[in-house]
Amino acid sequence: MDTPEKNQIGTPISEFEDSPVFNYINSLSPIKPVKAANTAQIFPPLSFASPPSSVFTSPHINSQRESRVSRRLSDISRPEFSHSENEDNTSEGVSDAVQLSDLFAEQLGCHSPGRSSGEITSEPPCQNLKSELPKTLSYDYSSLDGDMVPYNVVKTNNVPEMAGTPASPIQFVQDVSEERHHSFESEIELRGICRIEQNKETAGCDWENLISNATDLLISDSSINNEHYEGQDYETVDAGVISFISAVLQLPQDDANDLKKTESDDPVGSCKLDKMEEPVTQPGVGELKVTDQASAILPSTLLDKLVVSDLGVEVDDKGEKCIRSGCKSGSQQQQRSIRRRCLVFDMAGAHKKKLLGDPSGSSMIKSQSDRKDASNEKQLVLIKPGNGYSSSILPGIGLHLNALATTSKDCKVVQHQTLASGRQLIMMPSSVSSFSSLTSDQKPSDKSSTLTSLERDLVPHDNETQVMEDVSQTPAFGVGEEFNHSCPKRKRRRLEHNGESEGCKRCSCKKSKCLKLYCECFAAGLYCIEPCLCQDCFNKPIHEDKVLETRKQIESRNPLAFAPKVISSTNSVPEFGDESNNTPASARHKRGCNCKKSNCLKKYCECFQAGVGCSINCRCKECRNSFGGKDGVEEADIERNETEACETSALDISFRNNEKDKCEEESPDHVTPITPSSKIGRPSVQLPFTFSGKPTRSSSFAVGSSLQSCTSQKLETSDFLCRQPKFRKLLQMIPEDETPEILVDDCSPVGGVKSASPNCKRVSPPHHRFGSSPAWRRGRKLILRSIPSFPSPNPPNKSSDLPGKLQ
């Protein structure tokens, strides 16, 4: 059947028919000639579009694609597909690669609409597909292009994922598979699809619309999607797109009708994307199917992300409305995209604010520090590339991925990527406009996609929880500089109670203009945002100059003023409920508290607020800090610091701490797993760099904490494992010999202290992180270095200065 038709298709042009070459080609494979011609026209340009940075992506993508495709095909009973086969196309071999089939169908139909009378009747759709599908498909098809392709694909996938397709993906897949089976029974998906299309012109139309719309939407939203999903979605994209297309073609009339309905509902193609992204607005069955399929392919990963995204959406009031209402206008779309960013942001956590504020490289550093924190936060790592520009990001990501891959920290890597992508966009919302570097973004996604599988397994709940918390802050950033003080205290309190604001707090400054450390936002290096209740606020991007100037002044007085108050070197084992939970177990307050009446049992106490135990640095009276009183600990800490036995064994320390532990009052959350770790960290808690008075008793703090994290990383243990106190201990047990290196490699970068503290402050590690520069090893000391969260006029100077001082 196919062969003759294909031949015809291939020979639309009478001229060629006569040519011997043409005949020869036909003899080899009818489709091939046509394809070649088409591909030549379509692919090249598309492929060019793909960014160069695909180095990483391509391999990963391919592998993933194959695996997923194979999965999807498994329904069809085809274990694998190879590109070569497709190209060769025994016409039917194409079936193996759904992509190819789609491409062929499109190309054939498009280029020679008249020709492919037999198989491909969906010419009209093909035309649209030409422009759009080919892009995605072609990219997918091409090795390098993964970047571009994934991007589109990701979006599509994302959409479905986000949508949280009501129908179980599996079911959907089955349905589709059944339909497909018919076609496949005939042998080729493509053929089957074509047949279906023939039978159902309407479906074809829908398909066209869907595809075109989807592509448009994807393109337009690429920025958004990229942020969130780049990594994750990327994987699904391939399979998802393919499956999507095939599904569309094969869709039963019912589905087609649904699609039509959706289309009619959403005349604006752009809206579709949003809908696709969000479950409520699901545009069409086809999309749903796609999502379903994708989900089937990448169930856990996507689902996880979807969950997160959903949560974020829910959290974000505005976002919710926009999303759920569906896209009614282009502007709304943008908003949605922004919201999405915000959501993504949420993922990133409080850090996002800083990142936004930091056009400078500081953001990069921060991300790195986060990475160290790897325990809970996976995401930030990739941000480095960053100055916010996706393009720049890509390279960094690539490196990061590579490093991770090498290190075999797949889990972390994946997560980081995802977040990173999102952050990037978020970070540079304004600049982001450019999502121009979609390709770049896509790349990261691709990379991330490679690891997504790992992510699923490894991603702990913590991430999600954190994300949720962060959400509150994100919106402002995503929007960029839009700040509203409109939020009533009620709202704020409400949010706080909900725990949303815990991660990052909003200020309500009245006299300080938010340009003093009184202002929590300012102190955290963040711009005030909508939820803030501040008056006469100057801590806004609009007043960037003032902010920077003031910041400078403050830093001149105290270089560490903007450094996180709480320094945690280790993997934090965030716990649920309290913001303190976010604080790393080994975290310590940099400067220590000076409580007199609160007994360090109330949030007046910064140590308590941060969920960390008091340390030697504290001057508190009658300390009863449930996280760890300074009284008992102090001497021990001092001894330890002096001896620098930090490395000896965290266990010993932990035991001491346990003995000394006063944590009776503490909530169970802290008590169990975290408590020990925190205690462990405690002895070393003192900040090496405290400017105030008690300088360096310890490098120990950094060492100890870093040790934990580092060791864990080196061991390649997954984050969740690291989180496990037991594992930590085991890791800590590791001999000293290893520790130094560990610290050097991972720890230092990550080691950047990250504080889950309400302020969301974090110390950024040295820029070199990625580079395995030895300097990085010095990281311990560098950890405390304060990195301007705001875009500092002269960030480099500061950074350079600080290290010198510290060291």
Next chain:
DNA sequence: GAGTTTGAAACT
């Protein structure tokens, strides 16, 4: 929501 308490930040 207003008022009080508290402790950090800023100032002298």
Next chain:
DNA sequence: CAGTTTCAAACTC
């Protein structure tokens, strides 16, 4: 460096 003031968050009612 110590003491005081200012400030805003945390807390209480």
